[in-house]
Amino acid sequence: MKNLPQFNTYFRALLAGTLLLFGQACSEEFLDKRPQGEQVTEDFFNSQEGAVRATNAIYWQLRQWPTHVFSFIGVSSITSDDAEKGSEPNDAIFLNEFDQFTVSPTNSGLNDFWTGQYLGIAKANQVIQRVPAIQMDTTLRSRLIGEARMLRAYFYFNLVRTFGGVPLITAIQGDEAPATPRSTREQTYQQIETDLRAAIAVLPEKSQYPTTELGRATRGAAKGLLAKVSMYQGKWPQVLQLTDEIMKSGEYDLSTPYEVIFTEAGENSRESVFEVQAAALPQCGGGSQYAEVQGVRSAQAGLGWGFNVPTQDLFNAYETGDPRRDATFLVRGETTRDGYTVPQTAINPYYNQKAYVGLNESRSPCGLGDSGKNIRLLRYADIVLMYAEAANELNQTPAALTALNSVRARARGSSTTVLPNVTATDRTQVRNAIWRERRVELAMEHDRFWDLVRQGRAAEVLRAAGKQFMQNRNEIMPIPQQQIDASGNVLTQNPGY
Known part of the structure; x- marks a missing residue:
């Protein structure tokens, strides 16, 4: 490396x-x-x-x-x-x-x-x-x-x-x-x-920017971020109001097919609320190493360093036939739509397809370390699922189910045999269904750990996954010692570290 x-x-x-x-x-x-x-x-x-x-x-x-x-x-x-x-x-x-x-x-x-x-x-x-x-x-x-x-x-x-x-x-x-x-x-x-x-x-709203300025902070992105900030604090009325405003703004929708969202064609689509802009420039220098560090690692036609690979536990979390699994996982021996075959000799059995740069997508002459892969930070599906969770917590379960099922409907596409609508009416059951949906819809998008912490389930779930998580300690990380030293010990350390 x-x-x-x-x-x-x-x-x-x-x-x-x-x-x-x-x-x-x-x-x-x-x-x-x-x-x-x-x-x-x-x-x-x-x-x-x-x-x-x-x-x-x-x-x-x-x-x-x-x-x-x-x-x-x-x-x-x-x-x-x-x-x-x-x-x-x-x-x-x-x-x-x-x-x-x-x-x-x-x-x-x-x-x-x-x-x-x-x-x-x-x-x-x-x-x-x-x-x-x-x-x-x-x-x-x-x-x-x-x-x-x-x-x-x-x-x-x-x-x-x-x-x-x-x-x-x-x-x-x-x-x-x-x-x-x-x-x-x-x-x-x-x-x-x-x-x-x-x-x-x-x-301004997203549509009020010229196309040459897509990627700038927008009113919808600020509202979406405030909704998520409010969700982490349990301010459910605020979450409901903000997500409802975004959903009624006409700026976003679930029309982008799931398998397209993380491709070059899906950048800044109707699904995108906020994403980091990167570019594969002819003269180099416009990209990021985000894709490279997660790319397939293999001596035979490898594409990257092979870090941050999906787990078997995540693979098993998808319902039978859920197309989102194939859009999230790159598997040994798989041939992608653009013709890339993951080597059978790849070091890991799975890789993150959401970070994959297709062979038919823009490439920097300086390599994948200068990738033009945008980094998706906030998607419309996340807004809809936040709305669903807030509505359910505020005893508006029918509205929660409508929002939840709209995300599932986009995921199943034209199929009539997979991802049926959730019909539960018990608030706890609906909450668990929303949490499960967040996991598979937003898999590998940097939400899962923080979701588990805010839900109060981190110790239970992560220990079951074989991690050495200690409750009342590992919900947050230690303050870097280098920063404490540089502050002259003005910065204090978190408990347990």
Whole structure:
């Protein structure tokens, strides 16, 4: 395996006033998938063009290694019963700690994850604080600040789900600023909600952007993220209201066939609420390693490093004939629609098809490590299932069943023999059916572990899957020791670590 990039910047340095905008980060046209390459100057925040570039730098951070590649996969997926480390047994052994919940404060992947989220926050803070003073189109200015606030909320949502309460850095900090102590979990969620409500107030809907700007934060994406944030706090009336508004907006639907969603043809479709934009540019530099690290690993025509592979337990979770299993799993010996055959010699029996880049899809000349595979962060089916769960919790079970069955109807397609409608009326049975549907519909999409934690089932389910999960400890991860040291012990460790 190639040498893995390491981010050794300490906590306070990450939050310093210098904006880390280099290379691809500086192009105002990145979301249009064009080349980039300009460097920051002292007068970067003195023009409308600079404001757009600064905002695009936050999006650039979304596809970087510490934000959404190795560490993100370890924290959000390998921890679940849907996935295991995969690859060669002796490769990237630090990921075994996520698989078995033996992760320690010195785990390098854990520090990468922290770093990636706070780099995004630092860039968002620059836009939120400095763009208001720029003489520019006022509507655009408000929109860019709204984009930054939604993205900052997303980074903090990843942090609070992973670590509990974290330092709330909402303004530019200089090199000499004292380290910021941790806020509580409740305070962190309050800040996330404040940012999202501010974003909702100013962001356009998806259809109001030109096609060249697809992928930007939208009102629907901010509402969807706020709905999920509310779900994690058990605020069911808020979840119901927000998801209902999204479903009635006319911006999204379930018309995209399930097997198309994760292909190049499915990017930014009616299913897409928010996804990270990547591009296979002729001159390279527009992609991400997200697909590469999960690709089929084999000496014979391998496509990647083979990490984050689906488990047998997930394979068995699908109902007989559910087409979503075939759209999620790549199996040894299988030949895909584009003509790729998974070698029988592949190291692992299964691979994540949702991260697969087809032979007939755009390819970067720099290889799969520069893949144009978009990273799906929030889908419309998730919105519908959140609505179903909220309706059921609020004793509106008929509405919950209608929403739940609409997701199943899309999955079964034209078949009349698979995935029949759920007809249970008992609220507990319907809740369990929704939870099961979330697992198979959103499999390998980085929700399962955090879903189990919020549902209060993590210990039961993960122990049954053979993981060494300890209740009242492993629901959150340890604070990286590197960050505690850099803070001069201002940051405190989570209990049990």
